[in-house]
Amino acid sequence: MAEYLPCVEVEAGGPITSAVIWLHGLGADGHDFEPVVPALGLRDLGVRFVLPHAPRRPVTVNMGLIMRAWFDLRGLDFQGDVDEKGIRESVAQVEALVARERGRGIASGKIALAGFSQGGSIALSVALRHPEPLAGVVALSTYLPAGPWAEGRATAVFQAHGTEDPLIRLERGEETRDRLQALGCDLTWKTYEMGHSVCPEEIADIGAWLRASLGTPAPA
DSSP states (O other): OOOOOOEEEEEESSSOOEEEEEEOOTTOOTTTTGGGGGGGOOTTSOEEEEEEOOOEEEEGGGTTEEEEOSSOOOOSSSSSSOOHHHHHHHHHHHHHHHHHHHHTTOOGGGEEEEEETHHHHHHHHHHHHOSSOOSEEEEESOOOOSSGGGSSOOOEEEEEEETTOSSSOHHHHHHHHHHHHHTTOEEEEEEESOSSSOOHHHHHHHHHHHHHHHSSOOOO
């Protein structure tokens, strides 16, 4: 039997016909976005939210402290010295979760990925390289790392960023926006007056985008 990342699962409505795999940020865990699920307004859609816990690993920018992280961060410019090994490992682990949802009877076109900060980097990397089209990806306060995962299929993307983000500057989000547009992605770009966080207006917009992406039947 395949080993999967440990996950929190929340089911909104029933029967379950779609899934959202939501990846937390650095140092958090799968419970971080659990309170957001009821606020999305998707109780009638039959959505399974899968919120995995990232593996624990040393993080260079945090003095080597071991914490939940999708990959190592070796600098705060988010450009050079990319942890390619860690990204590949996390991409494979999330792809396994997508495959599990397929095995549970969910069509690939009814599976969306979502992620905040580091989690958004992995969500984008998986969606762009996945062999089957997914429903799309929600990319929050994040960026697309340099490397082979910055290429691939066009997909639907809801990308949001805080105008006052002190960690991943708005310029990095705009660079990712431009790269996604160059790939032909169906991009919804939003900015909010906030830092490296989420806000109620953003959550409402995510809910509306997911409803449009997941609300219509998709072939199995």
